[in-house]
Amino acid sequence: MKYFIKNSIKCAVLTLCFTACSSNDSGSSSIPEPPVETITSITIKTDYAKYAPGVAVHFMIDKLPENGVIRYKYLNTILSEEALTGTNWSWTPPAEDYKGYLVEIYKTVDNVETILATTAIDVSSDWTKFPRYGFLSKFGTMTDNQITAVLDNLKDYHINSLQYYDWGNKHHAPLKMSGSSPAASWLDIAGRTMSFNTVKTYIDKAHERNIASMSYNLLYGAWSDFSNDGVSSEWFLYNDQNHNNINKHDLPDSWQSDILVTNPANTAWQNYIFDKTNLIYQNLNFDGWHLDQLGDRGNVYDYNGNLVKVNETFTPFLQNLKQRFPNKKNMLNAVSQYGQSNILSTPVDVAYTEVWGPRDGYKDLADVIQGNNSLSNNSLNTVLAAYMDYDKANGTGFFNTPGVLLTDAVIFAFGGAHLELGEHMLSKEYFPHDNLQMDGELKKSLIEYYDFLVAYQNLLRDGGDFNSPIITSGDGKINLKTWPPAYSNVAVVGKKVANKQLIHLINFTNATSLNWRDTNGEQATPAKKSNMILNLQNNQAVSKVWYASPDYEGGASKELSFNQVGGNLVFKIPSLQYWGMIVVEYL
Template sequence: MKKIIYLAGIFLLFTACKNDDGAGMANLEYEGGEVSVKIEEGTGISLFTDKACYAPGETVSFGILGNIPSNAKIRYRHLDEVIEEQPLAGSSWTWTLPTVDFTGYMVDIYASSDDKEVIYGTIAVDASSDWKRFPRYGFVAEFGQKSDEDIKDEMSYLSRCHINGVQFQDWHNKHHWPLGSTRDGQIMPVYKDIANRDVYTETVEKYIEVQHALGMKSIFYNLCFGALDDANLDGVKDSWGLFKDYKAKTRDCHELPDSWKSNIYLTDPGNKAWQDYLIQRNTDVYNHFAFDGYQIDQLGNRGTVFNVYGKEVDLPQGYASFIKAMKQAHPDKRLIMNAVSRYGAEQIAKTGKVDFLYNEVWGKDNDRTEAKFSHLKTIIDENNEYSGNQLNTVFAAYMNYWLAENQGEFNAPGVLLTDAVMFALGGSHLELGPHMLCKEYFPNDNLKMTEALKKDIIHYYDFMTAYQNVLRDGGSLTTNVDIVSVDGKFEVQSWPPVKGKLCTIGRSLENQDVIHLLNLSQADSDEWRDDYGTMPEPNTIENPSFSICPSRSVKGLWMASPDYAGGAVIPIAFKVNGNRLEFTLPSLKYWNMLVVEYK
């Protein structure tokens, strides 16, 4: 078991560091502590809730598996503030959430004596009236014959990870005719998807029913400009097509394997007749399935393309026109659109009609412009600018891509380090479904999650959810983080990440400064992809010491990490050395978050 010692209650006064302009900041006040308490990480228990997310004021039902002492208590916290405590009496209980909206909570089970506290388990709770503020996106991609229990089992892990929206990939009959129905409107109980796999209408319906019971949004996937080779028979006009030459001789086409249903022939997304046609097809979908919205896809930069009249087509503007038409037709339905390698990202964001920004990032062997950790921040910065800091970012990013050419297991260090960076930047990662994503073809499940990785992922998603208000709820990212390794256990590097070093990045909020410590000290690359699964597991460094120079009067200092004590808040003692605060953290593996609370 690991131990932490922290202090609480000392009042300190000293002359602080200088501002960037050299002006002194004198007589700042600091509060700390003098009561020594040991916190131990107890043997693990499993906590679960009845839903993935909740509305403010809703009642949460909790359950617990595992053995805990008779004196255990339940503690509900928002950040470092204790909202409520109660004795744990039994293996199930309820808690009525406060009515404040868009708030993350951490619930921990602990037992304490005079000088020791043992944390046995933690779980996060999200109280938000709308998923788009803090999107946590998952997927489903297999729609064969499944029982209710099969589907509930698949969704239970997503619920435990607080996934609040699910994308239905390759669920449809045809891109231009997504509903599995005949031309006269008769619903087909079984039909073929683009890869000629069986899709059961009942399975799609069951997924939606289960997801809604868990508080999740169900979002159907489709291209914005896809037509199969029989589209003419279904009313799609050749004159709506997208062409590679101005004489309209060569149709732009996305080629697929011969064993699949058809190649995909592209249409002009800005063509009003095509928009009207697909609006009607989507109306058919909504009339039969209780989908909450439409995940719109594209295929990245197609080069120079033309409409049937020989006019060059501005695809990004076409995407914006398409989004607006879909929203106008179904204003109550949600929209998300993929910006493949950032193509059309600005135009998508500026429609003001999407719930959040969705970036499928690549950085293939011949183009590494999105492959580095640093590129993830560039994308988030751009998205914040495009949306006026109103929309958060979800990355569709496929881990261990070339390792997944064969059957095997995900390399956990690569996955966890990438999630740590994405979450610290304020983004989230589309990666979780009935399996973890390794390829752009979502049904591909060549790589499996180990049981250890599944547990670690739960901690990471608990962390992102519980601390969403300091991770991705306003403020501004800063690379100018003044933090120094006191004991020399790390070589500290401000953003961007460099392998062999501890990378820092911060977020400035109204009454807090957040400092992220991202451990690349043993990393073999500064790229998030970990293509071949070679990222080594970092050593856990015990009791590293640092110093910072705060900008204002400090109220307190605390740490949390998905790698330590289930992400529970750890108050941190500090002392004054000249014009800096010095402190020791209990440990550091992949990612620690340090929060400076100001008066």
């Protein structure tokens, strides 16, 4: 439901070292040596958002460090290393499908290793296995360079699919035609000018980066001029049994129309809107349909006066849609989880939820993701549309970084993805709204969070069972509490994946609120903790313990020394800011 109702990149840090002038024995001044650039961080990029098995990855860096080494890793296992000899090179990952990898560039000085850059690689033949969903919302006249800049930025966050929000003309006839060809331009419902060429160029250039494109439209919606386009009044939902008042969603007076709600179960409506969708596919190479709804409509009736349970209409609509377009992807927004059990019983490709109150706590985000897992029999991963800094966005300024990162930490730790990135960052359900901006710190941090989501996707999003390991502080540096979160505590989330026990630590030590939306942008930065001794209750033989955090060394995994002391596994983690992941591997 996305309409208002009427009423860094890893930044390069350079240290310039100058040799001071000094007097020689004769008293004359020596000539200053030229500055020497000591590279402590570099930017690393790849050519695609994801890779098909067997395809080489092409890397680019902005600076060439002296004595740099490239290391390729799957989870904590080193696959290979090689000397870094140029600013462009290639690597072909193992051919196995649906795997995530971390690439590190490091140097060693006096036996001390320094991470200079990291990035992640997703080897997946189908983006819906690990969806990292973004959006586009502005389709006026744009140059190729402008479109390229938007897509390259999203590629750097590994966004592998995009929702084309409100790209079309009328909801009941999205692609405006001029005779037998698409019109060059049209107006969307808000009266904005849309360009066919911009939409087409976005789709084509996104595909060049292995980013999928999803056409946005309601599954039930028509404008007030519906009868001019062959839509029958018998296809609508009504507020009364005598079909006098069509159910509608009110929009501002300045917009072109309110949205009149059709009956998704009406097969004549299905055939009509499927034909209009086919017209889209004939002219624009969309990968599928992102379907939207408007939430619970209350008591509504079909034209003949029969009570209609709208959630139950989603099932036949989606089943018939898949039969009509078997090779296209589909997802339907479960607004506040409305109809999700009906939606996920059909052949949709992603579990998608737009989160509204009363689901305002961090626990609610986890509950939605786990609920979607259960409803889909653990076959679909979840994308959450969860709008940050909602009230702050009524003004201008910047997103509050701590609020965004804590919310992403929770969503990612529980295996979900967050719809938040497009031409700008989302703060409202009307996607073109762009009052708030991301500052440099947030841009840099989110690159690292999305790297982490990709590099460790086989632990975060590829099965497993959540559990509640018993872990305590061995030195009193942090207060640990099993999920859900509480003030002044570090929340503990456990998950068993094959022979691995995951322990997520999410730092709410300084939290000023447990409301994820951080609506006024007031969430506090958690106090950073270092070198903490932890005791994990354990009675199994352990082969390895390692740790990784998107807030520490670009997410590079660090193997930890450990001891079994009585019934406890004892180890020390190096750093915790927002979120860290401990992995215990059993023999």
